Amino acid sequence: MIDEPIRYVEQPGVHPETPLLGGDVTEGLVRVGDTVRRPVGGSSALVRRVLGHLESAGFAGAPHFLGVDGSNRDVLTYLEGEVADRPWPEWVGDEARGVSVARLVRSYDDAIADLGTPDWSRAARPTDPPGCPPSIAGPGVLLAHLDITPENVVFRDGRAAALIDFDLVRPATRVEELVNLLLWWSAWMPPEDRAAPLAEVDAAARGAALLDAYGLDADDRARIVEVARNGAERSWHLMRRNAAEWGGGWQRMWDEGVGDRILRRQTWLADNARALHDAIT
Ligand SMILES: Nc1ncnc2c1ncn2[C@@H]1O[C@H](COP(=O)(O)OP(=O)(O)OP(=O)(O)O)[C@@H](O)[C@H]1O
Ligand SMILES: [Mg+2]
Missing domain, CATH: 3.90.1200 (Aminoglycoside 3'-phosphotransferase; Chain: A, domain 2)
Structure with a gap:
């Protein structure tokens, strides 16, 4: 098992950070281009392995883990679609x-x-x-x-x-x-x-x-x-x-x-x- 996660290589160009709201717990969650950045936390190691397993199993219903960025944030794929906001639709x-x-x-x-x-x-x-x-x-x-x-x-x-x-x-x-x-x-x-x-x-x-x-x-x-x-x-x-x-x-x-x-x-x-x-x- 690899414990040291891969470093995410940023895409060239300027990509603004847009805060992602809607959750209760995670602070500092942002969207950057077609990625999501989540500050590394206690669950990161487990989540990376879960997402890695799902990706290698060909499961399409979860983000992919792409690496850790220069600000110590997990980088995941942003998934296009509709997500409920509060108040719920x-x-x-x-x-x-x-x-x-x-x-x-x-x-x-x-x-x-x-x-x-x-x-x-x-x-x-x-x-x-x-x-x-x-x-x-x-x-x-x-x-x-x-x-x-x-x-x-x-x-x-x-x-x-x-x-x-x-x-x-x-x-x-x-x-x-x-x-x-x-x-x-x-x-x-x-x-x-x-x-x-x-x-x-x-x-x-x-x-x-x-x-x-x-x-x-x-x-x-x-x-x-x-x-x-x-x-x-x-x-x-x-x-x-x-x-x-x-x-x-x-x-x-x-x-x-x-x-x-x-x-x-x-x-x-x-x-x-x-x-x-x-x-x-
Ligand atoms: N990979 C992603 N693709 C698309 N949208 C995302 C993704 N990750 C997060 N979001 C958006 O950001 C919102 C908050 O993200 P997330 O649920 O991961 O945060 P949280 O604070 O941990 O939430 P919770 O309180 O449910 O634990 C989501 O409801 C969703 O709208
Ligand atoms: Mg949530």
């Missing part, structure tokens, strides 16, 4: 869009599954903070994306074409990946916390449609709701820890009430567990 609630995201995530999971969960992919994983309930998801089997928000999917011709923002990649199960997909694309959260485009979505029926599109097997479907509930409990502790230890956008999200939203989601999942489970199994 109406189409975030369209079933066909969501179904296309589920299919893209399936192809990502299959492409990355060949890599397994090598030792280096587990090295950077922090331990759980005190009080955090242990995960019931079981051992990770693939390097899941786990951050499939509308801001992290590039669409072309109304269909999901690529995933971006691999900062939260870690060894996980397909069930954990799907819990994240359902949170964002089938509104598995209480109505008062949903963005407008998802306000009227039937969470159970939409969830079933996305799992069908992904092709999740019966055993995994039977576990989704309990893993979602465990994940919501863990998420409160993990977000609080990230805010305290990493500050920045994590602290901003915590100050804006993400912790209370997670508590409301825990209650909503408990109240709707039976209906959700029945709809998807």
